[in-house]
Amino acid sequence: MVHAALSAVGRVNGGPATVLRALRRVLGPDGTVVVPTFTSDNSDSSSAHLERVRGLSEEARAAVRDSLPPFDPASTPSTGMGILAETVRRHPDSLRSAHPQTSFAALGPKAEDVIADHRPDCHLGEDSPLARLYEMRAEILLMGVGFDRCTAFHLGEYRVTSPPRRTYRCVIRVDGQRQWWAYDDVALDDSDFGALGEQFERAEIPGAVRSSSVGAATCRLVQFVDAVEYAKRWFPDHRPIA
Numbered sequence: 001m002v003h004a005a006l007s008a009v010g011r012v013n014g015g016p017a018t019v020l021r022a023l024r025r026v027l028g029p030d031g032t033v034v035v036p037t038f039t040s041d042n043s044d045s046s047s048a049h050l051e052r053v054r055g056l057s058e059e060a061r062a063a064v065r066d067s068l069p070p071f072d073p074a075s076t077p078s079t080g081m082g083i084l085a086e087t088v089r090r091h092p093d094s095l096r097s098a099h100p101q102t103s104f105a106a107l108g109p110k111a112e113d114v115i116a117d118h119r120p121d122c123h124l125g126e127d128s129p130l131a132r133l134y135e136m137r138a139e140i141l142l143m144g145v146g147f148d149r150c151t152a153f154h155l156g157e158y159r160v161t162s163p164p165r166r167t168y169r170c171v172i173r174v175d176g177q178r179q180w181w182a183y184d185d186v187a188l189d190d191s192d193f194g195a196l197g198e199q200f201e202r203a204e205i206p207g208a209v210r211s212s213s214v215g216a217a218t219c220r221l222v223q224f225v226d227a228v229e230y231a232k233r234w235f236p237d238h239r240p241i242a
Helices: 015-027 047-052 058-067 083-090 111-115 129-135 153-158 193-202 224-238
Strands: 002-004 033-036 104-107 139-143 165-174 177-186 209-214 217-223
Touching: 002 033, 002 083, 015 033, 015 083, 033 083, 083 104, 104 111, 111 129, 129 153, 129 224, 139 224, 153 193, 153 224, 193 224, 217 224
Parallel strands: 002 139
Antiparallel strands: 033 104, 139 217, 165 177, 209 217
């Protein structure tokens, strides 16, 4: 699974397509590239939407809400995931999971195994690609980004005892019709992922984190299982009990 900020890498001839080809060449024919292709533009409960409507009148808020497009896994672009994620999503051979908020795109021989059965009421838990990547003992490449972008930590949130939950809302399409859908799921919080990642790296778990560089970007190669297991132990000691 790749999280990347290609601006940190510097100029690359051919841009993100070149980077993707390089990743696939390194992985070889048996390797699969996975990226988050999350969307926030079709939700009125996302932090991005709440920031967008902050300070607006009730009438203006309603107008924005009425304009939100329904999620379409075939065409809805990801938001804030970076150009490499979009390059994978748009690749003609990639597959994308159907979650209307936290989908993933995968490219390679295990793509179907990764994205299949992503339940729409499970953002990043046991019925999501994160759990499948955990089972596959995948690796995480953080290319030019820090641990604050490490999505795998969210699976640790699901695996603590009685995690807090909340209601999410988004626009989907059912039988060709635009409609709102609300569902309950674990309350996701990445605000402390930077601190979590710093302590995870300092723990010096053998083989869990390796660092190098690609172009001008600092990169880390992280073992998926180690990251999730550390997060699961870390959360109860560092987050207030509800």
